[in-house]
Amino acid sequence: MQLTEAGQLFLIEAQQIIHQWEKSIDRFQLATKGIEEKLIIAMTPLMVETILPHVIYQFINEYPSIEISILVEDSAKIEDLINRDKAHVGISLLPTRYRHWCQELLVESPLELVIPLDAFDDETGAYIDYEELFQTYTLFTHHHPTIWEGLLRKLQEKYVVTKQVSISQSYVVKRLIKDGLGMSFLPRMIVRRERMEGRFNIVPFDEIALPNVPVYLFYKDTVQVPEQLLSLFQTRDYL
Numbered sequence: 001m002q003l004t005e006a007g008q009l010f011l012i013e014a015q016q017i018i019h020q021w022e023k024s025i026d027r028f029q030l031a032t033k034g035i036e037e038k039l040i041i042a043m044t045p046l047m048v049e050t051i052l053p054h055v056i057y058q059f060i061n062e063y064p065s066i067e068i069s070i071l072v073e074d075s076a077k078i079e080d081l082i083n084r085d086k087a088h089v090g091i092s093l094l095p096t097r098y099r100h101w102c103q104e105l106l107v108e109s110p111l112e113l114v115i116p117l118d119a120f121d122d123e124t125g126a127y128i129d130y131e132e133l134f135q136t137y138t139l140f141t142h143h144h145p146t147i148w149e150g151l152l153r154k155l156q157e158k159y160v161v162t163k164q165v166s167i168s169q170s171y172v173v174k175r176l177i178k179d180g181l182g183m184s185f186l187p188r189m190i191v192r193r194e195r196m197e198g199r200f201n202i203v204p205f206d207e208i209a210l211p212n213v214p215v216y217l218f219y220k221d222t223v224q225v226p227e228q229l230l231s232l233f234q235t236r237d238y239l
Contacts, residue, residue, distance in 0.1 A: 039225070042071040042078045042087035046144075046170050047215065049190035052091070055232050066226060074168075075145050082220060089219045093145055096218040102225075103218035107238040109187035110212050111147075113205040116180040117198075128203055134159040138182035140173045142166040147211045151185065154208045187213040189238045 003011060043052065053070075060068050073081060075093040082090045083098075090096070096103055115133060134155070141164050142148045155161055165182065167173050173184050174191070177200050185205075195202055217233060219225055 038067045040069045040087040041089045042081045043091040044075045095216045106215045106217040108212045108214045109189040111185040111210040112202050114186045115183040115201045135162050138163040140167050140184040143170045
């Protein structure tokens, strides 16, 4: 059995009616709680390590009538969440492929070489033997979806990288470096607190040109995102 042409048309209409019904029920339930709007933000785990959660918390306190939910998801999955209306705003390391969506570059963070505190002796001066570092410490890689293939190739052309481990999440890499188990290149925006607290060494590295890490904010052009929230996102210093 299969639907007729008229049945296929009715199926589409029925699905739209059900979707609108569910949205109306959600609005009614929010209204009974004194909430005017619900906004779901899907963000990459990397941004959890920045000041972005504090920015969202500030917005929640200033605008209690807007309910904010946060989904932490890999960048490769965020666009699909937006497309299926499972989230309203995406904050991702990957740009959207939909040209009609609203998108902007939220921040572009330089990479920094992060090594354990005991990686070198400060009393010997500013000189750092990078060759020795790459031969001594495990290099944690691939905690960004796009930059690591090219970066690793350049490093291997210049140094003997004796040990490397692929780790998908930056927060795991930070923990391992703090424990003295290796080193890596991390975006400056996610090592802000550790830099102030002196939990590991951040050393200058100009041996090769390091790529910046871009973060994109996007949403459907049919979604109304509060201007106050966009302004907070755009004006905060993430570096």
